[in-house]
Amino acid sequence: ISAMLQLPLVVTAQVDLVLVLVSLLALWTRLSRLSYPNAVVFDEVYYGQFVSLYMKRVFFIDDSGPPLGHMILALGAYLGGFDGNFVWNRIGAEYPSSVSVWSLRVLPALCGALCVPLVYLLTLELRFSHLSALGAAVLLLLENSLIVQSRFMLLESVLIFLVLLAFFSYLRFHNAPTSSWFRYVWLLLSGISCAAAVGVKYMGLFSYLLLLGVAFLHTWNLIGDQSLNVCVQCVCRVVCLLVVPVLLYVFWFYLHLSLLNRSGPHDQLMSSAFQASLQGGLSRITQGQPLEVAYGSQVTLRSSASQPIPCWLHSHKANYPVRYENGRGSSHQQQVTCYPFKDVNNWWIIKHPGHDGGHMVDTPPRPVRHGDVIQLVHGMTSRFLNSHDVAAPMSPHAQEVSGYVDFNVSMPAQNLWKVDISNREAESEVWKTILSEVRLVHVNTSAVLKLSGVSLPDWGFRQLEVVAEKLFKAHGSSLGWNVEEHRYGTSQEPKEREAELHSPTHIDVDRKISFWAKFLELQWKMLAVKQEESEHKYSSAPLEWITMETNIAYWLHATTNAQIHLIGNPVSWGVANLSLLAYQLLAAVYMLRRRRGFKDLPDAVWDQFVCLGCVCVGGWVVNFVPFLLMEKTLFLYHYLPALCYLYLLSPALLEHTHTHLLSSSVTHRCALCVCVSAVLLSVFVSYRTFCPLTYGSPELSANQLRGLRWRDTWDILYRRR
C-alpha cells in the first residue's frame, strides 16, 4: 500500500502531434458548416424516410441493407430532437426550422473525419513509417468525394470507418506480443466492427470475408507452430471473429424489430402472422378472431406468395369471356381471381360437402382438419369454387378455376377440395387462422389451387389470375393460402349473410410469433424482394469508376449556381490507380524471381510487402469486383470503400520503392522527393479547385463551372440567365 501511495503521482503521455493535427484538420474539413445546404441532398431523401419511420416507430422493410445503418442515422435524428414529421419527397426541398439538420448529419460526418486518423494508424500497423502514414492520411483528407459523402446523411462514411477500424484492430491484435491478454480486446473490437460493417451495408460482408481470410492464414501458421498450445487461441479467434459477429448481426435485427412495433406501409409484404404481431394494421382486424377454422366459417384467403403482390382469393359477378383474344374458348363461368385490396368479395364460406345448409357454424364448432374435403362458397354470389379440365385464360397449361354456374352443358360441378396443411408439423392438424398454410387440392383432378402471378386483361379488371395446377409441376409458396380474416358465420339466408359480410369482425385474442421467426422472415424478404430495374440519370457502370467517368449532382441551389457534386480529386484518383498497377507489376516480378530462387527482398520485408498486398489490393478487389457481377443500379459512391484501400496502398508502396528499389544515390532520392512534393502540391491544388463543388459555396459563374468540367462526361449544371 505504501508503494501505491508514493508521491509524486506521475502521468507520462506521449502524444503523436501529427496524428492530432490530421485529426483536427479532418474534423474541420468534414464538420465545418455542416448544416449549410439547408435542404434535402440527394439520397437523404431515401434515408430520411426511414429515419422518420424510426421516429414514429412504424415498421418498414428496406432491401438495400440491414438495419444498423438506418438506426445510426436515426440516433442522430433522435439526439437532435427530430419528431419524424417531415415529408422527404424531393431532393432540394428546404428543411423547416424545426429540423436540426446538423444533428442529422453529424454522425456520418464524424465517422468520415475519424477515417483519416484511422488510416494513419493502420499504415503504422502495417509497419510502414510515419511519413507513409501521413501521406495516406493526407490523401484521404484531401479527397473531395469522401468529404462530400461524409457531410450528408449517408452511410458510406460509416461503412468505411467500420471496415478500417476492423482491420486496424485486427492488426493491432496480431502485432501485439503473444503474452498480453489485453490484445484479445482488440480482437473483440475487430469482430464487433465487422458485425457493425455488415450491419450497415451488405458490402461490408466482403471486407469481413477478407479479414477472415487473413486471420485464417495467421491461424494456419499458428497451427503449424508445434511449440504452442493452440487450442485456446483458435477458440478465442473463432469466438471473436465468427460467433460474436453473427450474434451481433442478429442483435441489430432484434433492436430493429423491437423499435418498430407499429404497422405501416410495408406490412403487405410480410406474412399475416408477422403483420398480426404489429400494433395497428392487421392486428386490429384480426384481434379476437376465432383461432380454429370450422365448417361454416367465413374467411378471406390470402396467397402466401408475395410475388408479384400480396393478394386475396376473390370472385365477382363477371364471367370468363366465351372466347379469349387468341380464339381459345373458356367455360364462360364466373371469374375467380386474386385481388390485392381488401374487399367484401374476398369472403368465402367453408362448407361441408355433405350438409345441405352448412353455411352456419354448428355449436360446438366442428374444426376442419388436414385431409378433410370441403367446398368453398363465395360469400356474395354463393357460387362454388370449381375447377375442371379447361385451360386457364393466361396460363393454358394449367386448369381454369371458376365460380360454378350450371349452364346445363354436360359440365358437371367439380367443387370438392381437399385441405392439405403444409406446416402441420409446426402447428397442428387443425386449420388455424393466420398460422396454418394450406394447399387446396382439387379432388377430381388432384390439381392444386395456385396463384399464377399473371395479370388478366381488361375483362378480368387487371386482377391476378388463379389457376389449378398439377401438383408435380407447381412448387413453392405460390401454392399456399392462409386464412387472414375469419369469423363464424351465423346466418343461413344469403341476404342476411351479405349484411354480415359487410360488418367488420371483432373479438379479442392476441397472437405473438417468436423473434426468430420474425427475424428469418424479415431477412428472407430483404434478400428476396427485388426492386424495379431502372437506370438513374447519374448511375454508372463499375468500370467507369476507375477513370471517374461520371459524377453525381447532389444538390443545386434553388436560384443560384451554387451546387454540390460527388467528384473525386482527379489527381489522387490517378495516383491511386497508378499504385494499384505498380503493385501488381512489382508483385508479379518478385514472385517469378523468388520462384527461381532470387531473393530480392529479405524475408521480413517480403512479408510486409505481401501483407500490404493482402489488405490493400485484396481490399480493393473485394470491394470492387462484386459490383461487376451485380445487376443493381450502381453509383460512383459505391467505389469509395475500394478507393480508400488504394489511398492506403499508395504511400506505403512509395516507401517500399524508396527503401528497397531505389539506389542510394543522392540525386535519385532528391528527384523522388521533388516528385512526391509536386504530386502532393497538385493534390492540394486540385482539392482547392473543386472545393466550391464539394462544399456548395462559393457560388461560381457559368464560365468557372465550365472550366471545372474536366471531362466531357461530367454533368455540371449551369443556370441560363
Place this chain on the structure above:
Amino acid sequence: MFSFLMAKEECISQRNKTEHSSILRNRKNIPTSLKTSQAPFTSVSKDKISQTAGHSSEDDNQSSNGSSAQLFTRRHGESPVKVLLLLVVGLSFSTRLYKITEPPHVCWDETHFGKMGSYYINRTFFFDVHPPLGKMLIGLAGYMTGYDGTFPFIKPGDKYEQHNYWGMRGFCAVLGSFLPIFAYLILLELSQSHTAAFISAILLIFDTGCITISQYILLDPILMFFIMAAVLSMVKFNQQRYRPFTASWWFWLVLTGVNLAGAFGVKFVGLFVILLVGLNTIWDLWRLLGDLSLSLVNSRIFIILLIVLMSDVRGSTILLVFFLAGGRCKALPGSSCWTHPASTLPLRYNICSALCCFEQKVGMIVECRVIIANLINYDMMMSHTLFEWSLLFCLASGPGDGFFSSAFQSRLMGNNLYNASMPEYLAYGSTITVKNLRIAGGYLHSHWHLYPEGVGSRQQQVTAYSHKDYNNLWLVHRQDDNNSQSGSPDLVRHGDIIRLEHKETTRNLHSHLHEAPLTKKHFQVTGYGINGTGDTNDLWQLEVCGGRKGDLVKVLRSKVRFLHRATGCVLYSSGKTLPKWGWEQVEVTCSPYLKETPSSQWNIEDHINPKLPNISLSVLKPHFLEILLESHIVMIRGNSGLKPKDNEMNSKPWHWPINYQGLRFSGVNETEYRVYLLGNPVVWWLNLASLGLYLIMVAVASITIQRGFSLGPKRIEQSQVLMRGGGLLLLGWLLHYAPFYTMGRVLYYHHYFPAMLFSSMLTGITVDILLNSADLLLQPPYSDWMQRVGQMVLLLSVLYSFYLFHPLSYGMTGPLAHEPGSTMAGLKWMDSWEF
C-alpha cells in the same frame, strides 16, 4: 506476419532437392515422385522437412518391395487390372446398347439434332447456336449406317417407321459407353487404386441418368466423351512429365489438344474443360519454374510447356476457325423458312477443316488458313445462283443475316449485299436502311406502336431491330422538304442538315429533352409528325466520321453520325433490350456525350433511288479475325438469348445435385411409352454426400499434416491422393457446375451431367480412402473385413437401386408411379419426380 509464406519457400526449395534426387534414382517410379513433390502444407520447421523426406524414402523402399501391395491393388498385379477393366467395358457397353432402338419414335431433342444430322447428309444450310462438330458426327454416323436423311424429325413422338435411326443412336451410345471406362482409367492414374477406379466406374455404369442421356441422338454423349477423353489424356500427359519429348509425351499432348478441340467443337460447355486443362498447365509451369535444377535458358521443357499453354489459350481461337469453317452456313437464313439445295457445304470439306484445325494445334496455322480460304472460295463459286429478293421475305420471319454487320453480310452468298449493286453516294429522296456499327447492332427501326405512358412522351417508338424488315426503311429529306424536284437528285454531303422520314408510318425521326426509356442519361428518340410535317426537333446533322465539309456519303463504306440540331446530342444505340412493350427490340437514344463509339456510328446499308444509276460496289472486306469475333459474339448472344418463357418450368442449378427433378424424354400419359431422364437417386445422393465428406477429410488431413503429427507412409500417400487427385476432380466439378449460377439463359437438368462425371470420380476416391481408413478405428483383421463389407454394401445398394430404377431408362408403360398398380409404385421418393 505471413511467416507461413516464408516457410513455404524454404519448404519448396528443400523439396525440390529431394524430388530431384528421386528422379535421378528412379525416373520411372512416378508415384514416388508425385509423393515427394508434396503440397506446401507439408511442413513448417526444418526438422519436419527432414522427417517428411525420411518418410518418403522409407515409402520408396516399401512400394518398390511391393509390401504395401496388399493395401492397394498395385499396378504390378496385372491380371486383376485386365479382369476389372474387361468387366467395366462389358457392363458399360451392355447397359448402354440394351434396348437401343426403343422407343421407335423421336425423343426429346432428337428432333433438333437428328434433323441437323439429316441436314449434313442432305447438304443443306441451317442455323444453330451450337458449334458444328457434334452434328457433323451424328450426320456421319447416320450416313455410314445407311440412313438417307429423309426422315423429317418434325416433333417428338413421330414414329421412325422404316428409317435407319439406330446408327445414330448407337453411335451416341458407344461414345457414352466410353465414359465409365475413361473414369476407370483416370482414377487409376490419379489414385493408383483399383477399388477407387472400380467404384466410380460402377457408379457411372449403373446411373440411370447417364444411361438415358447416352442412348439418344443428342450432343451430350459426344460432348462428355471428349471431356473425359481430354481429362484422361491430360492425366496421362502429367505422368509423362519427366520424360519430355518421348513419343508417348507427344502422343498424349497432341491427344489432349485434339480432345479439347472436340469438346469445344460440340458445345460451348467445352470451354470449361479447356479451362481445367489450362489451370493444370499453369500449375505445371509454376512447378517447373520452381525447379531450380532446370536452367530456364536451356530448358526445352519450359519453353515447350509455355507453348502448350499458349496453344491452350489459342485453342479457343483455333476452334473459332474451325467453327467458322463448319458453321459458316449458320449466317444464312434459318432452315425453317428457306432451304437452298444448291448452296451446299460438302461434308468432306468440313471434316477436312476439322482435321487441319487439329494439326494447327501443333502449329500449322498457316496451312490451315490457306485451306479454309480455299474452302470459302469454293463455296462461293458453287452457289452463285442466288435469288436476292426472296431473302428479304424470309428474313422477316426467321433469324438471319440481320444480326451481322453489313461488311460481314457482304461475304455471305445469298445475301443482297453480296456483289451489291446500288447508287454509290447517298442522295436526297433515297430510301435507305441505317445500320448501327456496334457488333451485332441492329437497323434503325420504327413501327406504329407508341411509347407507353410514363416513358417520356407518348410518341411513336424508335428502336434498333436485328431482322430485316420493311419497317427499317427511311426516306432522306432536306430540312425544308421539297423532294419533288426533277432531274438527278442532289447528293447528301458531310455537315448537311437532313430529316429522316419513316417510310411506313410517315413519321420523322425526332428527339427531345425527355429521358430515354432505359438509359436515363440520354434523351428519348421518337417518331413524330405526320406525312413528313414535324417540328425543328426533327432535324439531324449528318456527319461522316473523319470527313470534311462537302464530302459525299458513301453507301456501306462511310461511318456516319446523326447529330440532333436542337439539343446537340448524337443518335445512339445502347444495346439494351426494351421490355415487352417495345417488343424486346433494342433501345435507341440520343446521347449528349459526343464520344466516338461504334454505338453512335451508323452506316447506310440499303440504298434505293431509281433516279440514280446502280453501281456494283465492293464493300470494305472485314479482316479474318473480325469475322471470327463477330460470328462468335452473335452466337453467344443467341445462346444467352434463350430466355425461359413465362410458363416454362425453369430448372435451377441447385436442383441438380440433389436430383430434384428430371426431364421427360418421351411420353406423358399412362398409355404411352415413357422414358424419364433422372439420375439413380442412390448414386446421386452418394455423390452429394461424398462432396461434403471429401471436404471434411481434406480439412482433417491438412490440419494433421500442418500440425506435424507423424503419419505412416500409407496415410501420407492417401492424403496425397486426396489432395492432388481429389483436388483436380473437385476443380473439374466446380468448373462445370458453378458457372451455371451466373447464366441468364434457360437451364435444363442435363446441363449437370459433365459435372456429375467429375463428382462420381471424386466419390470413388473419397469412398475408397474412407474405407481404407477403417484401421483408424479397428484392429487389422477387423478393419479389412470392414473395408470389404463396406465395398460390398456399396456395390449391392447401387445394383439394387439400378434394378429398382432401370425402367426410367429402358422405358415403362402403365399407370404413373403415384397411382396404384404401377410398376414404379413406391419409388416416387420425391414429389417433384414426374414418372
